[in-house]
Amino acid sequence: MRVLIAGCAGFIGYHFTERCVDEGLEVVGVDNLATGQNANVEHLHRHEQFAFAQQSITQPLKSEGPLAGRFDWVCNFACPASPVDFKSKRLDILEVCSRGTWNLLELARRQNARFLQTSTSEVYGDPKEHPQKETYWGHVNPIGPRSCYDEGKRFAEALTVAYRDELGVETRIVRIFNTYGPRMRSDDGRALPNFINQALDNQPITIHGDGKQTRSFCFVSDLVEGIIRLVRSDVRDPVNIGNPVEVTIGQIAREVVELAGSRSEIVFVERPTDDPQVRRPDITRAQTLLKWKPIVERRDGLALTIEWFRQARASDRAARG
């Protein structure tokens, strides 16, 4: 089995690549390292069955070097995905979701490969249905500050089902909800990396708004298990993968402070526009069709993540001398 994984240097792409390699699959990772981390690629290079091609998926994928030969699966994890990127990389995000996804789908069609599109809970926008089922169409502002990502991912889903229905490509779509764990990008502006860094520095924890908005955080190993099951299954409709345990942002901030043994206080700052108020996956489809549900408790996952940040920061400091 040979697998192409676009976005292998990103947080989730990295963990999915590790899992595939651990299962004995041969993996070619593709990443332009715009938001992916070189350290992740270096870590993957310790596996013999891993090869790397540094390029953007917005350029055609030429059948040369590591990209020569046929792939059984083409998996698309490539896309800047953090709120910081929504400010400075709007056009890049739209191009990756459109032209980039198109290039990968074309490759999958030519090679008769199975195609995986990683979509997102952001396709539901600021949802009016709660929890979110896959049948919900969403509530998205097409011209808002998050629209590059939300609409980009919605377009990518439309493109994927068009290739499925018109051109007969075997496609899978996973809608990923908030995920956390080791190797999250430290400076990507998301709640957990921010809170963990602030707690470890004993600096104020910056809660946007009153902290009553909710999210449902899934540990990355649970997510990867769900995605692997989906790719291997015959489920061709989108599937939510996420942890249905919902928590307020205020609550998770307090948990991080406690687990990090921090003296940080909590401060309330301005809330970004169009920030979704609630988010929780309905995972009935994954439970029924994939026999999947998350197993990592939040406290355990948070403790592991905090410890990883602590060690990564110590190695960074040592490297800087």
Ligand code: UDP
């Ligand atoms: N958030 C926060 N403080 C921060 C970063 C984020 O209160 O320093 C809030 C953010 O406004 C949102 C929630 O935490 O309501 C989750 O944000 P994140 O960026 O992690 O994920 P997303 O909004 O994409 O679900």
